Amino acid sequence: MDTLLQADTDLLLALNGSSSQFVDGLMMALTSGFTWIPMYVALLYLVVKNSETMGQIVLVVACAALCVLLADGIADGIVKPSVERFRPCNDPSLRNLVQLV
Structure with a gap:
């Protein structure tokens, strides 16, 4: 773990x-x-172009939104509280080495 x-x-x-x-x-x-907005627009365009019905489009967009919500919920609700690690800018051993913008 130290490594x-x-x-x-x-x-x-x-x-x-x-x-x-x-x-x-x-x-x-x-x-x-x-920065990532053009990628999301391109992905939405591909979904709309390659789907035959509005139901398919809604299903793909809803599943993508569900994935994002689940990933964010698991990270913020389960992993971060259980790990309890300092953010790099708040870590006392790194505070003077990290440049804040």
């Missing part, structure tokens, strides 16, 4: 503490919700 935690910390500091404008900009773009 996994050390690898996690090393990866965090490599991505967050790189002092590279390119990496910082890339991470900001990837974590922005607006």
Whole structure:
């Protein structure tokens, strides 16, 4: 477990503490919700184009929404409370090493 935690910390500091404008900009773009809107629109277009009835479209969209709700509910309701791990910006050992934007 210590090896996994050390690898996690090393990866965090490599991505967050790189002092590279390119990496910082890339991470900001990837974590922005607006970045992913074109992908969602394209997926919705493919579902509509490849479905024969409105019922199929509704079923696919409803199942996708259910998957997102279940994943978020399990992560926020079960995993996070049971793990009780500090967020990197609140971890006392990393607080001075992590750059907050």
